[in-house]
Amino acid sequence: MTVAQQKSSSEFALELVDVRKSFGKTEIIRGANLKVKPGERVAIIGPNGAGKSTLFNLISGRFGISSGEIRLGGARIDGLQPYEINRRGLARSFQVSNLFSRLSVFENIRCAVLWSQGHRYAFWKFLADLHDANDRAEEIVEAVGLDKRRDHLAVNLTYAEQRALEIGITIAGGSSVILLDEPTAGMSKSETKRFIQLIRQVTEGRTLLTVEHDMGVVFGLADRIAVLVYGEVIAFDTPEAVRANPRVQEAYLGSVLADQQAAQAGH
Numbered sequence: 001m002t003v004a005q006q007k008s009s010s011e012f013a014l015e016l017v018d019v020r021k022s023f024g025k026t027e028i029i030r031g032a033n034l035k036v037k038p039g040e041r042v043a044i045i046g047p048n049g050a051g052k053s054t055l056f057n058l059i060s061g062r063f064g065i066s067s068g069e070i071r072l073g074g075a076r077i078d079g080l081q082p083y084e085i086n087r088r089g090l091a092r093s094f095q096v097s098n099l100f101s102r103l104s105v106f107e108n109i110r111c112a113v114l115w116s117q118g119h120r121y122a123f124w125k126f127l128a129d130l131h132d133a134n135d136r137a138e139e140i141v142e143a144v145g146l147d148k149r150r151d152h153l154a155v156n157l158t159y160a161e162q163r164a165l166e167i168g169i170t171i172a173g174g175s176s177v178i179l180l181d182e183p184t185a186g187m188s189k190s191e192t193k194r195f196i197q198l199i200r201q202v203t204e205g206r207t208l209l210t211v212e213h214d215m216g217v218v219f220g221l222a223d224r225i226a227v228l229v230y231g232e233v234i235a236f237d238t239p240e241a242v243r244a245n246p247r248v249q250e251a252y253l254g255s256v257l258a259d260q261q262a263a264q265a266g267h
């Protein structure tokens with residue numbers, strides 16, 4: 001049974017309780033609170049330097065927190081190593097540069113499936129016997145729309161296809177909580193639209209957190225939006241409520257939406 005299939009022992013898939021993080025004397029995350037329900041899609045937005053990437057690094061265990069608590073399905077995960085957090089059901093998107101460029105799409109995803117099952121890099125001789133991993137990898141290749149590219153090397157994929165492969169690798173272990181860092185960055189408008197649809201499909205039934213700058217993606221994908229400003233979550237609500245929130249308008253969204261409208265008017 002994968003972690004995603006286990007019944008959560010908590011009302012919340014992910015909880016941040018007064019999380020703080022300092023680098024040296026500078027406090028970057030200043031008491032962040034967030035309660036994400038199972039199956040919710042949440043976008044974290046905020047100005048440059050607000051601490052969005054840092055928050056992802058804290059949740060996924062790359063950095064330790066200075067104080068507070070982080071809970072996954074009710075159980076504390078702060079203080080654990082990234083691989084331990086991953087085993088408990090939280091997966092963070094790999095960067096494109098972490099793909100095995102000389103392996104095919106299928107092989108990349110099969111590696112991720114095997115890794116999630118506890119195999120490391122000495123598994124090659126057993127590959128032919130690992131039917132379950134093969135079947136699961138086939139399903140994921142299809143789910144991320146790369147079936148026609150199944151046997152192509154990762155290095156030969158287009159950028160958008162590499163990002164799709166990255167999503168496939170992220171979901172391969174069956175994690176219940178998925179963290180995606182700017183999943184559509186660098187894509188064209190039409191690629192972005194297709195990609196939002198793909199993310200919606202492959203994360204169906206899972207909890208999704210994205211860090212995102214593109215407001216089109218945010219409003220197209222998120223059930224709720226967390227607005228991070230100076231290391232604090234100043235609003236966590238539906239897209240409509242966040243858009244209408246005067247504090248958010250003042251701190252962030254007013255200027256972002258004005259910039260986007262100006263950019264569109266200029267085209």
Ligand SMILES: Nc1ncnc2c1ncn2[C@@H]1O[C@H](COP(=O)(O)OP(=O)(O)OP(=O)(O)O)[C@@H](O)[C@H]1O
Pocket residue numbers: 023028046047048049050051052053054055
């Ligand atoms: N490892 C680190 N050591 C010291 N300072 C850091 C470290 N990582 C991040 N910071 C600082 O923390 C602050 C928040 O950075 P972070 O990258 O989390 O913001 P962000 O909201 O993701 O920004 P952006 O939208 O520009 O990506 C910045 O001032 C950054 O310089």
